[in-house]
Amino acid sequence: MADLASPQRRSALEGVLVPGDFGATPFNGPGILLSERGPLSVVQIEAGTEDLTAAAGNALGIAPSGMPNEAAGTGRPRILGTGTGRWLISEPEGRDLAAHLRASLPESAAVTGLSHARVCLRLSGRDARTLLAKGCGIDIHPDAFRPDTSRMTSLFHCAALIDCRSAEPVYDIYVHRSYAVHLFEMLLDGALEFGCRVA
Amino acid sequence: MIRGKEQQPFRISSGGEIERTQPLGFRFDGKNYIGYQGDTLASALLANGVRLVGRSFKYHRPRGIYSAGPExxxxxxxxxxxxxQEPNTRATQIELFAGLEAKSQNRWPNLKLDLMGVNDLASRFLVAGFYYKTFMGLPGWHFYEHFIRKAAGMGAAEHIPDPDSYDKMHGHADIVVIGAGPAGLAAALQAGETGxxxxxxxxxxxxxxxxxxxQESIDGRPAMDWANETVAALQDMENVTLxxxxxxxxxxxxDTIGAVERVSDHLLAPAPYKVRQRRWLIHAKRVLLATGATERPLVFDGNDRPGVMLAGAARAYATRFAVQAGKSAVIFANSDDGYRTALDLAYAGIDVRGVIDPRTGGQGELKDRVAARGIDIVEGAAVVRTHGYLGLAGVDIADLETLRSGRMPETRFIPCDLLATGGGWSPNVHLHSHQSGRPVFDPAIAAFVPGASRMNDRSIGAARGRFSLAECLADGIAAGRETAQGLGFPVGSSPATPxxxxxxxxxxMTLWQVPALPGRKARSFVDLQDDVAASDVKLAESEGYVSVEHLKRYTTLGMGTDQGKTSNINGHGILAEARGMDIAAVGTTTFRPPYTPVAIGAFAGRERGRHAHPVRRTPMHDWHLANGAKMIEAGLWMRPQYYLQPGETPSRAAMDEAIIRETLAVRNAAGISDVSTLGKIDIQGADAAEFLNRVYINGWKTLAIGKARYGVMLREDGIALDDGTTSRIGENHYYMxxxxxxAGPVMQHLEVLLQVHWPDLDVKVASVTDEWAAMAIAGPNSRAILSALFPNTDFSNDAFPFMGVRETDLGGIPARIFRISFSGELAYEIAVPADYGTAAWERCIEAGAGHGLLPYGMEALGILRIExxxxxxxxxxxxxTAGDLGFGGMxxxxxxxxxxxxxxxxxxxDPSRPALVGLTPLDGKTRIRAGSVLVADPKTPPPVPKLGHVSSSAYLSPNLGRPISLGMLKGGRERIGETVWAVFPLRNEAVECRVTAPVVYDEEGARLHG
Structure with missing residues (x-):
C-alpha cells in the first residue's frame, strides 16, 4: 500500500458540507446536528468456507457479533454485522486496515476495501429520529432500533447502512459515495424546520 | 388585513366552539366579511347570510352549502x-383564517348571473350519456370536446409553481385508531393505557x-367535557400519537395507512421552514376504523336549492358554530333525527315551521318533546316541491300515500328559508373497502356496513352502524381493550361504560325517493355534485345499465371530488327499485383511495426539482463543472456531455464544435474521459473462475493473473444481459x-446465482463501483502520457500488451491500469480510490498537456464507439440475443x-432475427434519428412490415465526414450493401440508408494493437 500521507483524500461532500447553523432557530438550540466522519478506513469481510468470528476478533481486538444487524466496538474499530458471515469494519484512517485483515484472516475470507466507496454522516440531536422517519420506512423507535444495532435500508431513496451509536440519539449513516451529496442535501433540507447545525 | 362590517346576521349571540374575541376578516367573491376563529369558511359564510356559493357541474343550477363535513x-x-391557489376545496373543511380569499367556481360572468344556466333550460336534452350519444363518432369530436369540457368544468388549476414545501413521514404503531369521535377516543384511551x-x-x-x-351528555355532563378529558389523558401518554x-x-x-396532515392549511401561509402538508405512511399491526357515518339526503323535486341542507349539518352549524342556517326552517326526515333537529334548531332561535315525517307512527320520545314545544308535525307526508331560485323561499308538502298511488294530492305551501333533510346515515366504509373488504347491506339502517376483512381492521361505532352514543362508547372500550390484549399487552379490569x-x-323508514307530482317534470337530484337526477338513474336502467358499476360510468353517479359520499346509496336504492330488486342484491360500487382529494404536492413531498430522484456524482464531478462541462443525465448519474473551452459561449454551434474537437483529439492525439460510472464488482473465492465460466458465454478458466478479458453474459431466457471486461487481480481475485x-441488475443477478442456485460455490461478490474513480486515456499519444504518469512502468506493447492489467501507484496514489479500449484506439483505463480521483485526473491532464490531451464527454464517446x-x-x-449482437461466435x-x-x-x-448493422445515409448528409423504424419502402400502405430499428446514431462522424448509425435489422448480415429506409413518422422523416458492417472505422483494429 502506498504512503497515504502525501495525497490528500477529497471528500465527496467537499464544497457541499459547509459548517454553520441552518433553518429555524429554536430557543433550545438546533434540533439536528449533522457532520461527516472521516477520513475512515472501511473494509468489508465475508466468510468463505471457514468461520471468521474468532480470527476477526483476534485481528481487531473485539469479537464481531454473530447476529446480523448487531454491532460491536466503540469505533476503533466498529464492526457492523451486515449479513450472515459478513461484516463491515470501520475506523478512523490510520493503519492499512484492509492489509491487516488480509494478513490476519483465513485465505478463504474475502476482504474488500470500501474506504472510498462510503461516506459516513453523523446524525444526532433531539429531532434525529423524526428526520430519519421522513426518508426511511423502518421503525426507528428506540425500542425497535436499539443502540449497537444497525440497519441496511433505504434513506431518501439511497441505499444506506444506519448504525445506531446511542439512544441519545446518535446515528452513523454509511452511504455510497456517489449518492452522498443527494443524501446530505435531503437530510439538511429535512432538518431546516428543526434547526440544523452542520459541523 | 381584510376589514368588514361586523354584522353576521345569522350568528347566535352565545354558545358554540367559536372564539368571539377573535374576529377574522376574509373575502369571498371579492366581498369582505368577518367570521370568528373556530369557523369554517362555510359557517362564516352562513353567519353572514351568504347562501349561494356555487353553480352545479352540468346544469349550472344555483347551489348552497349542503353539509358541514368532508362529504x-x-x-x-x-x-x-x-x-x-387551490381549486375545488370544500368550504365546509376550510378552517377560517384572517385574510382568507376564496372565489366561487363554475360560473360566468358571476355567481348570481351565470349565463351557462341556459344548460338548465335544456336539461331535458342533457340527460345521462347526452354528449356521447350526440357527438361521439361524428367528425370533429375533438373540436366539440373542448367546449363541452369548458361548460362542464370543476375548477381550474394553475401553472404557477407552488411556493410551499411538503413532506413525508413514516409512522409505526401497534394500533392505529382512525377517527376521534366517541368510539375512537374510547378505543384509543383503552389501548393507550395498556402501553x-x-x-x-x-x-x-x-x-x-x-x-x-x-347536544349529548356523558356521565351527566356535556359530552365534550368527557372528550376533552380523554384527549388530555391521551396527550399525557408517551406511547400515543394524536x-x-x-x-x-x-x-x-x-395494514399501511396513507394519511395527509394539513400542517399549515389553516394559516394564511406556512410559518418559516414549516411545511404546508405532510403525507404519512403509518405501518400498523391493527387498525380500528372509527370513521363515523355520513348523512344521506332525501330525494325529492327541487332538493338542490340553496337553503336545502342535511339535517345533521343544520344541527352542526347551530351547535358547534352558533350559526343559524336559516331564520325559518322546515324539517323533512325519515327518522327521529327530524325531531332532534327541530329541538336543536329551535334552541338556536330558528323559527321551526314544521317537521315533515313520512312515517305514520313508530316515532320515539323526541316527537313528544317537539310536540310539547308547539311545533307543527305532519305525519305520512313528504316535501314534493321547493320554491325560490337563488335561495329557498318555501316548500310544498303533500300526503305520501296519495302521491304513491299516482293521484294528485293536495299540496300545502310552507314558507321557509331552510329545509333540513335527513334520509338516514351511511357508515363510512371507505377505508374498509380499500383493502377488499366487502360491505354488506343492513336493512335496519338501509345502508352498507363493513363485511369480512382481508386485513387486521375492525370497524367500531357509527362506522359499523352503531349510531347511539352508548353503543359507540361501549364499542370503543371493547375494541381498544381486546385489540391491545390480542397483541399481548396487559389489560386491567374492564371499565364501566360512561x-x-x-x-x-x-x-x-326506507325512502329512496319521493315520487314526483303527477304531470310534473321533477328535478330530484341524487348526486348534487355531478347533477345526476333520479330520472337519469331510471333512464340508465331502462337503457340496460343495470350494474352499479355501469350506472356509475354512464351517469357519473358517485364520481367527482366527493365520490358519491351523499349519493351512492340513494342512487343504488333507486336503481334497485327500478329493477324491482333488493338493494342488497344490486350491491354497491367499490371505494378506492383516496377517501378525500389529496394534493399532488403531498405525494411528491420534498422530492421535486433536483431532488426528484437521487443524483449520483462521480469523484471528478466538480472538476468537470469547473472546466466547461455541460452535464447530462445517464441513468441516475450526471456525466459530462461535452466541454466548452474558455471563451466559448453555449450554443448549438459551440456544442457541435466541441464534440468534433473531442472526437478528433481521441483519433489524432489523446482524450481523457470519466468512466467512474461503470459498474465494478469485486469477486473473490476459490471458485471464482468457475463462477465466471458459468456466468459468461465465453471461457474463463485460462485467464492469467494480470490479464483482462471481454465477456458477454445472458439472462436465463437467453437474451443478452450485459457486456464488459473482467480482470484477474490475484489467484482467487477478479475485478469485473x-x-x-x-451495474445494479448484474450485481443482483450474481447474488441470486450465488445465494439461490450455487450456494456450494466459494465465491464472494461486493460492489466496488463507488470505491474506484476511473478514467480512460485513449488515442495515439496515450502511451506517452501513461509513461509520463508512471515512470516506473514499461508501457511497450510487449511489456504491457492489449488486455494487460497492472497494479501500481501514481505518485503515492494506489492505481490499477487496464489496457482496454472502447474507442478502438490505443487506450488505457486508470482506476484509483475515489477520494483521490480528482487529484489523479488533474495529474493526467497535466501530463497530457504537451500531447494534445483533451477531456471528452458522452457525445464524443458515442461517436467513437458507433464508428x-x-x-x-x-x-x-x-x-x-448474443447472436443478434454479433457475439454468436463467442x-x-x-x-x-x-x-x-x-x-x-x-x-x-433463427438466422432471420434482427442483427446488428451499420447504417449510412445514401446522400451522405441526412441525419438518421435514433428510434427510427427500418422499412423496405416508406410508401407502402399500412401496415408497413417492420424490418428493424435504429438503435444508436451519431449526427456526424468527423473522421468519416458523414452521419453514422447502428441498427438492428432482420437478416442484417445478409443485407450488407442493400438499402433500407429509416422512417420516423412522428416527425415525418424518411431517410434512405445503405446497410454496412457495424464497424466502419479501422476495420482491422490496427490502431488498437500498435
Whole structure:
C-alpha cells in the first residue's frame, strides 16, 4: 500500500458540507446536528468456507457479533454485522486496515476495501429520529432500533447502512459515495424546520 | 388585513366552539366579511347570510352549502391566489383564517348571473350519456370536446409553481385508531393505557367528532367535557400519537395507512421552514376504523336549492358554530333525527315551521318533546316541491300515500328559508373497502356496513352502524381493550361504560325517493355534485345499465371530488327499485383511495426539482463543472456531455464544435474521459473462475493473473444481459466491470446465482463501483502520457500488451491500469480510490498537456464507439440475443453457461432475427434519428412490415465526414450493401440508408494493437 500521507483524500461532500447553523432557530438550540466522519478506513469481510468470528476478533481486538444487524466496538474499530458471515469494519484512517485483515484472516475470507466507496454522516440531536422517519420506512423507535444495532435500508431513496451509536440519539449513516451529496442535501433540507447545525 | 362590517346576521349571540374575541376578516367573491376563529369558511359564510356559493357541474343550477363535513357536494371554492391557489376545496373543511380569499367556481360572468344556466333550460336534452350519444363518432369530436369540457368544468388549476414545501413521514404503531369521535377516543384511551403504541388520527382541527355538533351528555355532563378529558389523558401518554387535521385517505396492503396532515392549511401561509402538508405512511399491526357515518339526503323535486341542507349539518352549524342556517326552517326526515333537529334548531332561535315525517307512527320520545314545544308535525307526508331560485323561499308538502298511488294530492305551501333533510346515515366504509373488504347491506339502517376483512381492521361505532352514543362508547372500550390484549399487552379490569342520556328512538323508514307530482317534470337530484337526477338513474336502467358499476360510468353517479359520499346509496336504492330488486342484491360500487382529494404536492413531498430522484456524482464531478462541462443525465448519474473551452459561449454551434474537437483529439492525439460510472464488482473465492465460466458465454478458466478479458453474459431466457471486461487481480481475485446502466441488475443477478442456485460455490461478490474513480486515456499519444504518469512502468506493447492489467501507484496514489479500449484506439483505463480521483485526473491532464490531451464527454464517446460498432445499453436492450449482437461466435460449446439452453431454441437462433448493422445515409448528409423504424419502402400502405430499428446514431462522424448509425435489422448480415429506409413518422422523416458492417472505422483494429 502506498504512503497515504502525501495525497490528500477529497471528500465527496467537499464544497457541499459547509459548517454553520441552518433553518429555524429554536430557543433550545438546533434540533439536528449533522457532520461527516472521516477520513475512515472501511473494509468489508465475508466468510468463505471457514468461520471468521474468532480470527476477526483476534485481528481487531473485539469479537464481531454473530447476529446480523448487531454491532460491536466503540469505533476503533466498529464492526457492523451486515449479513450472515459478513461484516463491515470501520475506523478512523490510520493503519492499512484492509492489509491487516488480509494478513490476519483465513485465505478463504474475502476482504474488500470500501474506504472510498462510503461516506459516513453523523446524525444526532433531539429531532434525529423524526428526520430519519421522513426518508426511511423502518421503525426507528428506540425500542425497535436499539443502540449497537444497525440497519441496511433505504434513506431518501439511497441505499444506506444506519448504525445506531446511542439512544441519545446518535446515528452513523454509511452511504455510497456517489449518492452522498443527494443524501446530505435531503437530510439538511429535512432538518431546516428543526434547526440544523452542520459541523 | 381584510376589514368588514361586523354584522353576521345569522350568528347566535352565545354558545358554540367559536372564539368571539377573535374576529377574522376574509373575502369571498371579492366581498369582505368577518367570521370568528373556530369557523369554517362555510359557517362564516352562513353567519353572514351568504347562501349561494356555487353553480352545479352540468346544469349550472344555483347551489348552497349542503353539509358541514368532508362529504360536501356543492360548496367547492377556489381558495387563495397566486402559487398557493387551490381549486375545488370544500368550504365546509376550510378552517377560517384572517385574510382568507376564496372565489366561487363554475360560473360566468358571476355567481348570481351565470349565463351557462341556459344548460338548465335544456336539461331535458342533457340527460345521462347526452354528449356521447350526440357527438361521439361524428367528425370533429375533438373540436366539440373542448367546449363541452369548458361548460362542464370543476375548477381550474394553475401553472404557477407552488411556493410551499411538503413532506413525508413514516409512522409505526401497534394500533392505529382512525377517527376521534366517541368510539375512537374510547378505543384509543383503552389501548393507550395498556402501553401499546397508538396513533389516533382525525381529519378535523380537534377531536370530538359528532359530539361537537350534538347536544349529548356523558356521565351527566356535556359530552365534550368527557372528550376533552380523554384527549388530555391521551396527550399525557408517551406511547400515543394524536394527529389532528389529518385525513386517513387510504388503507393499503400490510395494514399501511396513507394519511395527509394539513400542517399549515389553516394559516394564511406556512410559518418559516414549516411545511404546508405532510403525507404519512403509518405501518400498523391493527387498525380500528372509527370513521363515523355520513348523512344521506332525501330525494325529492327541487332538493338542490340553496337553503336545502342535511339535517345533521343544520344541527352542526347551530351547535358547534352558533350559526343559524336559516331564520325559518322546515324539517323533512325519515327518522327521529327530524325531531332532534327541530329541538336543536329551535334552541338556536330558528323559527321551526314544521317537521315533515313520512312515517305514520313508530316515532320515539323526541316527537313528544317537539310536540310539547308547539311545533307543527305532519305525519305520512313528504316535501314534493321547493320554491325560490337563488335561495329557498318555501316548500310544498303533500300526503305520501296519495302521491304513491299516482293521484294528485293536495299540496300545502310552507314558507321557509331552510329545509333540513335527513334520509338516514351511511357508515363510512371507505377505508374498509380499500383493502377488499366487502360491505354488506343492513336493512335496519338501509345502508352498507363493513363485511369480512382481508386485513387486521375492525370497524367500531357509527362506522359499523352503531349510531347511539352508548353503543359507540361501549364499542370503543371493547375494541381498544381486546385489540391491545390480542397483541399481548396487559389489560386491567374492564371499565364501566360512561352513562349517556339518550331518548329512545323510533323506527327508520326506507325512502329512496319521493315520487314526483303527477304531470310534473321533477328535478330530484341524487348526486348534487355531478347533477345526476333520479330520472337519469331510471333512464340508465331502462337503457340496460343495470350494474352499479355501469350506472356509475354512464351517469357519473358517485364520481367527482366527493365520490358519491351523499349519493351512492340513494342512487343504488333507486336503481334497485327500478329493477324491482333488493338493494342488497344490486350491491354497491367499490371505494378506492383516496377517501378525500389529496394534493399532488403531498405525494411528491420534498422530492421535486433536483431532488426528484437521487443524483449520483462521480469523484471528478466538480472538476468537470469547473472546466466547461455541460452535464447530462445517464441513468441516475450526471456525466459530462461535452466541454466548452474558455471563451466559448453555449450554443448549438459551440456544442457541435466541441464534440468534433473531442472526437478528433481521441483519433489524432489523446482524450481523457470519466468512466467512474461503470459498474465494478469485486469477486473473490476459490471458485471464482468457475463462477465466471458459468456466468459468461465465453471461457474463463485460462485467464492469467494480470490479464483482462471481454465477456458477454445472458439472462436465463437467453437474451443478452450485459457486456464488459473482467480482470484477474490475484489467484482467487477478479475485478469485473459492467455497463453503467446494468451495474445494479448484474450485481443482483450474481447474488441470486450465488445465494439461490450455487450456494456450494466459494465465491464472494461486493460492489466496488463507488470505491474506484476511473478514467480512460485513449488515442495515439496515450502511451506517452501513461509513461509520463508512471515512470516506473514499461508501457511497450510487449511489456504491457492489449488486455494487460497492472497494479501500481501514481505518485503515492494506489492505481490499477487496464489496457482496454472502447474507442478502438490505443487506450488505457486508470482506476484509483475515489477520494483521490480528482487529484489523479488533474495529474493526467497535466501530463497530457504537451500531447494534445483533451477531456471528452458522452457525445464524443458515442461517436467513437458507433464508428467501431461497439454496443451499449441501446443495443443490449433486453430484446436481443448474443447472436443478434454479433457475439454468436463467442458462445462456448465446451461448457454450460447461464442462458445457453434458451439461446439454442429455434426462435432464438433463427438466422432471420434482427442483427446488428451499420447504417449510412445514401446522400451522405441526412441525419438518421435514433428510434427510427427500418422499412423496405416508406410508401407502402399500412401496415408497413417492420424490418428493424435504429438503435444508436451519431449526427456526424468527423473522421468519416458523414452521419453514422447502428441498427438492428432482420437478416442484417445478409443485407450488407442493400438499402433500407429509416422512417420516423412522428416527425415525418424518411431517410434512405445503405446497410454496412457495424464497424466502419479501422476495420482491422490496427490502431488498437500498435
Amino acid at each position: 360536501e357536494p356543492n360548496a367547492l371554492v377556489h381558495l387563495r391566489s397566486g402559487g398557493r 401499546a403504541r397508538v396513533f389516533l388520527i382525525d381529519e378535523n382541527d380537534r377531536p370530538g367528532g359528532r359530539l361537537r355538533a350534538e 394527529l389532528t387535521r389529518t385525513t386517513a385517505f387510504g388503507y393499503y396492503d400490510g 352513562a349517556t342520556d339518550e331518548p329512545a328512538t323510533g323506527s327508520f 466491470t459492467t455497463t453503467t446502466a446494468e 467501431k460498432g461497439h454496443v451499449t445499453v441501446s443495443e443490449i436492450d433486453g430484446r436481443h 458462445m462456448s460449446t465446451k461448457k454450460r453457461f447461464v442462458g445457453d439452453a434458451m439461446a439454442a431454441r429455434e426462435g432464438m437462433a
